[in-house]
Amino acid sequence: MTAMTNPMYEVSYDRMNFNFDAKEQRHPRHITEKDYIYHLRKDERGFLVCERDINNEPIRSPRKLRNICLSRLVCDSAFLSRLNSELLPTNVYPLLLTEAIFLREPQSIEWIVTTWPMKILRIFDVIPLEDCLEDDYLTLPFEGNDEVSLVDCLVLGLLKLKPESNLKIVDFTRFDKDRKLCKELCRLPILWMKPSDRTVEKIHEYMSETIEVTKDKVQCFLNRISAVYSNIDSEFKHGNKIEPITVLLDLHMNIDDVPIGLSLQHYSPFKFSCHRLWVKPVPDVHLQLSCLGRVLDTNRITHLEYEDPLLSYEESKVASLLEALKCLQNLAALSLPDCINTSVCQTLAEDVNKALKYLKHLQRLNLSYCNIRGQLSNVLGGLNQRISYLNLKDCRLNEDDIFFLVTWRNLTYLRELNLSCNNLQLLDQVIIVMLEKMPQITCLSVSFCSLSIHSQVLIARECKECSRLKVLCMQGYTPPSREDVLDLLHICSQIRTLQKVVLFPEAYAFPGNIEQEREMNKYHTMAFSYRFMESNGRPDIQLE
Numbered sequence: 001m002t003a004m005t006n007p008m009y010e011v012s013y014d015r016m017n018f019n020f021d022a023k024e025q026r027h028p029r030h031i032t033e034k035d036y037i038y039h040l041r042k043d044e045r046g047f048l049v050c051e052r053d054i055n056n057e058p059i060r061s062p063r064k065l066r067n068i069c070l071s072r073l074v075c076d077s078a079f080l081s082r083l084n085s086e087l088l089p090t091n092v093y094p095l096l097l098t099e100a101i102f103l104r105e106p107q108s109i110e111w112i113v114t115t116w117p118m119k120i121l122r123i124f125d126v127i128p129l130e131d132c133l134e135d136d137y138l139t140l141p142f143e144g145n146d147e148v149s150l151v152d153c154l155v156l157g158l159l160k161l162k163p164e165s166n167l168k169i170v171d172f173t174r175f176d177k178d179r180k181l182c183k184e185l186c187r188l189p190i191l192w193m194k195p196s197d198r199t200v201e202k203i204h205e206y207m208s209e210t211i212e213v214t215k216d217k218v219q220c221f222l223n224r225i226s227a228v229y230s231n232i233d234s235e236f237k238h239g240n241k242i243e244p245i246t247v248l249l250d251l252h253m254n255i256d257d258v259p260i261g262l263s264l265q266h267y268s269p270f271k272f273s274c275h276r277l278w279v280k281p282v283p284d285v286h287l288q289l290s291c292l293g294r295v296l297d298t299n300r301i302t303h304l305e306y307e308d309p310l311l312s313y314e315e316s317k318v319a320s321l322l323e324a325l326k327c328l329q330n331l332a333a334l335s336l337p338d339c340i341n342t343s344v345c346q347t348l349a350e351d352v353n354k355a356l357k358y359l360k361h362l363q364r365l366n367l368s369y370c371n372i373r374g375q376l377s378n379v380l381g382g383l384n385q386r387i388s389y390l391n392l393k394d395c396r397l398n399e400d401d402i403f404f405l406v407t408w409r410n411l412t413y414l415r416e417l418n419l420s421c422n423n424l425q426l427l428d429q430v431i432i433v434m435l436e437k438m439p440q441i442t443c444l445s446v447s448f449c450s451l452s453i454h455s456q457v458l459i460a461r462e463c464k465e466c467s468r469l470k471v472l473c474m475q476g477y478t479p480p481s482r483e484d485v486l487d488l489l490h491i492c493s494q495i496r497t498l499q500k501v502v503l504f505p506e507a508y509a510f511p512g513n514i515e516q517e518r519e520m521n522k523y524h525t526m527a528f529s530y531r532f533m534e535s536n537g538r539p540d541i542q543l544e
Contacts, residue, residue: 004418004443004471007335007366007391008176008276008303013415013442018471018499019542028129032102035068036060067099074100077107085115085164093117094126102128104142106153113157115165122171123154135177139184151184158245158270159192159236169246176250176276185247186261189268190225194238198222203264210263210294212286221260242269249273251296254280259287262295272296276303281310289324298327305335305366312341312348325355333389334359335366342375349378356383364389368418376401386413393445394421402427406434416443420473428455432462441466445473447502453484460491469495473502479510479525489529493536502544503529 005011029048030037038060039051050058063071073080074096088096093116100108113121127133134140138151154170161167175181190198204218226233251274253259259282265271274296279289289306292298311317321339325331334356342349349372356362362385372379373396387410395401402424405411411434424431428451435441444466446459456474463469472492480488480503492501504525512518529543 004391004445004473005389005416007333007364007389008278008305010332010364011389011416013388013440013468013470016470018443019540026129026133031130032063033060035063035071037063066095070095070099071103074103074105074108077105077111080108081111085117085162088117090117097126098128101126101150102130104145106142106145106148109150109153110157110160113154113167114160114162116157116167117165119166119168120171121167121169124171124174136180138172138175138178139180151181155184155188155191156232156235158188159240161240161242161245163242165242167245168243169248172247172249173275174250176252179252179254182249182252183255183257185249186258186272187225188247188270189261189264190222191229191233191236192238192240192268192270193264195233198225206267207260207263209266210287210291211259213260213263214284217256217284221256240269244269244271246271246273248275250276250278252278253287254278254282256282256285258282259285259295262287265295273300275300277301278305278307280307288320290320290327292324293327299330301328302330302361303333303335303364304328304331305337306339307335307337309338311339312344315345318345318348318351322351322355326358328359330361331359332361333364333366334362335364335391336370337366338369340367340370340372340379342370342372342378349375353379353381353383356380360385363387366391367395368393369395371396372401374398374400377404380404380408380410383410386410388413388415388440390414390416391418392422393418397422399427402430402434406430406437411437412439414438415440415468417441418443418445420445420447420449420475422449424449424451425455428452428458431455431459435459435462435466438466440468442468443471443473444469445471445502447473447475448477451476453480453487457487457491460488460495463498464491464495466495467497469497470499471502472498472500475502475505477505477509479504479522482525482528485525485529486532489532490536492541493533493538498538498541500542500544504544 029040031040038058040048041051043049053059093112097109097112100112131137139149141147141149158170172181172185200215200219200222203222204213204215207213207218247270249272251258251272262272272295277296287295306321308317311321340348340352365387367379368391376397397419417438424446431446444463451459451474460472460474463472474488485503488503489501492498504522507515507519507522510518510521510525512521526543530539533539533541533543
């Protein structure tokens with residue numbers, strides 16, 4: 001159900017186009033080569049291609065003189081490093097850094113960061129528009145230089161920060177899918193420390209103030225740091241006397257380097273802060289959720305995802321989570337996938353409910369894969385917040401839960417509801433009543449809910465009355481027949497606001513003796529469906 005949104009991000013449902021790929025739209029209508037730009041256009045398939053003249057030669061134009069000068073400057077890092085940075089206009093710096101990143105000039109990137117004249121450096125804002133933003137963009141080694149990535153250059157610049165720099169905040173947000181990024185940035189404190197201070201005893205003493213870790217684990221960590229940075233550790237300006245630098249990032253606390261780095265920040269100039277926090281238990285390194293305030297400013301955390309399938313089986317973990325939630329007063333989004341199992345602890349539903357009531361700003365709640373069978377009223381009952389996002393995917397919901405949901409006071413505020421992977425086989429009429437009470441619903445998923453085709457048709461017809469519906473997910477475990485597809489698509493074509501329909505399962509569910517046959521059968525079904533939607537005047541609806 002890729003059409004549904006991520007609970008960890010705010011969504012402007014009224015403005016959002018679910019068929020819009022921001023990555024594809026980001027690229028400018030040109031590509032640069034040396035001192036020229038080649039003009040691009042979109043072909044009938046939506047791909048960027050070169051504009052060509054009557055002789056079929058690519059059309060190119062000279063770059064602006066300013067850009068040519070910037071290019072020559074960053075290509076000569078030796079000359080750049082001799083410049084008096086205080087004589088460079090402040091507004092030139094972002095342009096210089098963008099050009100240096102585009103040309104993959106490590107020394108120039110480093111120097112520009114070391115002398116950054118402004119208080120804030122937002123990394124996303126200086127990324128060249130022509131660069132393709134892959135998930136690992138910042139940590140991907142440069143082409144032709146497998147040992148250096150963009151984050152390496154930025155880290156080196158931060159460690160060598162010069163006195164004339166005014167830098168106070170470095171913003172690495174909007175790269176949350178790069179799982180290596182947090183690891184690299186959280187190593188800043190240990191890399192800043194002098195090698196003579198990196199003893200097991202001293203580092204363990206520092207860490208023990210905030211996390212539970214053994215000396216053996218500390219030794220392994222120090223050995224890893226020594227091995228990874230053996231060739232460049234001498235380039236770091238250890239113990240550099242600089243003012244505190246706040247590193248703002250989308251924080252994934254799922255590998256040991258991250259909690260270890262957070263525990264060492266008090267002994268370095270680098271301080272970490274985040275609005276979005278993802279947490280998973282890390283073996284051999286224990287940071288209790290209730291102790292988050294020791295390493296992060298909890299008032300800044302607005303989005304939290306905690307994932308631990310064993311949480312319900314350990315009372316201490318449950319208590320720590322509930323205590324942490326009471327301290328996170330500014331949470332707007334809470335995601336607890338596969339965390340809550342009410343069959344293990346009878347009071348867990350009520351305890352979670354009490355904690356949720358503390359979250360006055362809560363708008364997005366994800367309980368996917370939690371076992372809350374027969375306990376939904378105890379989890380959600382009495383909440384006064386205007387919750388706009390609710391994910392109950394695969395929560396083993398029964399009739400009592402669905403009947404409660406129909407009467408839930410927050411239903412009228414929901415913009416997105418995910419009920420997928422729950423058995424709703426005999427509850428189609430209840431779903432229809434639910435739709436009548438959700439005037440703002442924009443995304444709805446009842447995929448893999450064992451609904452008959454008749455029930456799907458009834459629900460789709462009711463969706464015609466939903467004036468804001470943009471995404472409808474109704475996948476089954478097996479592909480519907482061609483006749484059933486036509487019935488559903490005909491109804492969907494009449495939903496004026498609809499942008500995306502998810503009807504078809506993965507290719508493996510289609511008929512065929514081998515994988516290639518099954519993929520081909522799905523391809524033909526999709527092609528037929530798109531032709532039908534186009535004939536009904538709705539080629540704008542994306543099908544999955």
